[in-house]
Amino acid sequence: MHRLRTEARVHDDIDLSTHLSRAQLEELCADLFERAVQPLDSVLQQANLTLKDIAAVEVIGGGVRVPKVQQVVKDRLGSLELSMHLNGDEAMAQGAAFYAANISTSFKVRPIGVTDILPFGVGARLEEAVPEEEKGGGGFLGALGLKKKKEEEKEQATEKWQRRATIFAPGHKLRSNRTISFNTSKDIALNLTYEASALFPPGAQPTIALFDIRGVSELVREHGTKTSYPPKVFLTFELDASALVHLVKAEARLQEDAPPSSEAVGVSPLTGVPSIPPHCRPHSPRTHPRSPFLLPFALAQNADAPSEEEDGEGEGGKEAEAEEKKDAETVKKVDGQNATAGNTTSSNTTAPAPPKPIVHRKILRVTSHYEGLRLRPGTEEEKESSKQKLAALRANDQLKREKADARNSLEAYLYEVKNKMMEHEEELSLVSTDEQRSAVLAQVEATDDWMYDEGRDVEASVYKERTTQVRALAVPIFLRQAEGPGGARAAALEAAVKNVAEVRALVKRWNVTMPWLTEEEKESLLSEATVVETWLQEKEAAQAAKEGHEEPAFLSIDVPPQLKKMKDIARRLGRKPVSREGRGGRHGGREGVGGVGTGGRWPDPRRKS
Known part of the structure; x- marks a missing residue:
């Protein structure tokens, strides 16, 4: 039987004092003990492991000191024993400090095996943004197409462009980038959100941020007549060390169609089909799965979701160029064989090199919005107001510290003077009169009484002035004693x-x-x-x-x-x-x-x- 008591006044200035047995405590907390083993199952499932794959278990945290907690954990682990070699209260902080030192550039410590991951998946929902001339206010809600009922009914008659993509899957390592690409000729409204998960806290806001991406339609108006295909848009996202996702780059690329060739189109004697010059042939979507300039059937093939590229689009562009070059060389070889068989061209004649395609690039304008969201970052005005409030609080705290220091200094000096007057009374009598010593003691007593009456809460300057008054009488006596x-x-x-x-x-x-x-x-x-x-x-x-x-x-x-x-x-x-x-x-x-x-x-x- 254990007695449970709290000093807090729970109701009407009455303290709680009662007796509670361990069995009663375990019965009242039965649901909490059941929840204690749920994280074990969740961790094993996420790591794709079983208890047979675990060699040792180290428990940390103050809760493991409860016997019932140890019992339910042991029952779940089976034959595995619980190890308690670390300080349960300090282990988490120590591990976090080691991890921070590992990722810091200012410290050099022994590397530790810690991988910081994203607990929830982050995805993007892409929609066609309402043109700026038609938006007519309404903020970003209008850009997302969330307009009035009449406008929604009008838009339902036409098919809207929409895409969904997973940017960072659950368990993705932090401090990494990821790029998604897709074809569109319209400006884009992006909804960055957490993906549905059983681990996601109920009631939490899944939407992270809303983005209005402009500039694609401008690129089409400027160069759209030079190509048959829509621009390809690349969006690069960054997952920082704090598990926050940022849209760091938005770019659109538009490639002009190849110019028509003066070479006549002949019939291949091998296949019986028209022979197309190499530089006039479109890229094969089979050999160019990431090419930003896909044929119509390739566009339909990618209609479900945008393509994804890890660590930016640089490597994907190089692979596409290499595949284009290889495809052109293959076409040249086939055409040469056809020409020889049909005796239409000389064997020494080589096909002219296709001209280098012209690609127009444009950095898109990105505007973030948080309209309609319960949780959002603070505006610049709110941040500035918060800074001013913090500055005022710091100034107030500084005044309080100065006041406390001045009061403590005065109080300490009064005790110092009293002690010296008593301990060195004989020595002080050689360098001072009775009237001088009495004046000092009288000033000390008067100041001490004042501190606990009128001077209980005054400004720091008042305490310093009182200290100066006492020192003016005491210091000359103590100086003559020392000299x-x-x-x-x-x-x-x-x-x-x-x-x-x-x-x-x-x-x-x-x-x-x-x-x-x-x-x-x-x-x-x-x-x-x-x-x-x-x-x-x-x-x-x-x-x-x-x-x-x-x-x-x-x-x-x-x-x-x-x-x-x-x-x-x-x-x-x-x-x-x-x-x-x-x-x-x-x-x-x-x-x-x-x-x-x-x-x-x-x-x-x-x-x-």
């Missing part, structure tokens, strides 16, 4: 005095080790050392005359700038090369103060220049 006896100021003074002593000792050594230095140069360094030494003595005396709670005469950060000029002179002189007059000295090394300019190394007295 006080034994603090940073005393350490800076000690280091400065040591540097001055090093400079004076360095000048004495230069008299021996660097004799090419002039007296004026060495005197300039000693003079600067004296200036630093005087400044240090004056500041130290001024600080000694002040009380601990008063503003310091100087701080530790004021000392390094006073030493800069002295160190620069010492560095420059220590790097001065030996002159020709001074090459006779004992040593030719370089020296500086505190290792500055010398890399911290003194010259070797055993080294000769």
Whole structure:
């Protein structure tokens, strides 16, 4: 017996608290457990496999922790054992991350055997579009022929051109293209839709998009008098990595008829039928199943559905050209034999090469529509409005973050000040008066009370202003503590005095080790050392005359700038090369103060220049 409880108030502020046994839970969820094995059957059916073809089963997901779920799955798998070697909660995310890294160009990881496929078939329904001059408004519904009842009744008297084609079958790999082709002399209305399937969610919208494809009729008006056959239209679709289908290209091609030949038409002595010159013969639909220029009986043969070509139409065009060339060569050979048998032409006479056919190409205009669809992409205005709303939400979130950061910073600083005042009370008493410390604590308490009253929800700038007020009282005390006896100021003074002593000792050594230095140069360094030494003595005396709670005469950060000029002179002189007059000295090394300019190394007295 297990107790089931939820903290949510299910009705009238009353929590649900009840006892439920495992048997009762399994009885209530019996239909859910039955549905747990349906995906197993569906997957096996789609893969055309049976349980005998399966070697191992790995279960993932939090639901498999339920004993009943494990039981129904085991019963369906029979002798196969359930493996649980992976982390059921993280396995899906880990697999998706590996797959994303495999298809990415920015990462190089071990390839994994994952094939992303299209779960539902996608097809196209093609209809003759209403001419633009007759459409008369109505949007794309008119282009599809979905007009008023009177217009529908009028059109029923005439046969309408319609075609259907499957573009991507269920299970098709993602990131691929497919081209369909068909003959028509009219503009086209295309309905891109999901094909009927038992797996398709009930109530979902099957129509993906509606397209109005224009330009075919223009091509016919421009060049239709030069051919006996309608143009051939090629539509190329792309299935991207997100399983979305796009119409990426629409093109129409129209080939002119071959010009009439001046060669007389004779009678073949072998067959007894008129002999037609090779370049005047139409292409055979048997040898050219994909040719865009089919004979009338070939058109009837393809009336059920458009032809399909994988990965574009480029390869199909090459195959058609090769077959045409082969067919022309065959005709030439037969005609040559006929001419020899009938003694009508010389055996050395060859048939003239047929002229290259003229093909007119036109990129069609494609307009997408979503009129009458429950689900559709957003318009540019809707997208721009959404972007503005998102920008306003981001700005509002940024203000909230700044306000929260400012409030948290103020609260943390108040606790920091309180803790320092209590923990370092003895040290602070040396550098502050009782009135100064009391003023700080009073300001901290007043600000703390304000935060939970009037300052519970104010702007970030107000919290920052309050922080500044507390810091104005607390920072001077803490600074005097850090700079006080034994603090940073005393350490800076000690280091400065040591540097001055090093400079004076360095000048004495230069008299021996660097004799090419002039007296004026060495005197300039000693003079600067004296200036630093005087400044240090004056500041130290001024600080000694002040009380601990008063503003310091100087701080530790004021000392390094006073030493800069002295160190620069010492560095420059220590790097001065030996002159020709001074090459006779004992040593030719370089020296500086505190290792500055010398890399911290003194010259070797055993080294000769």
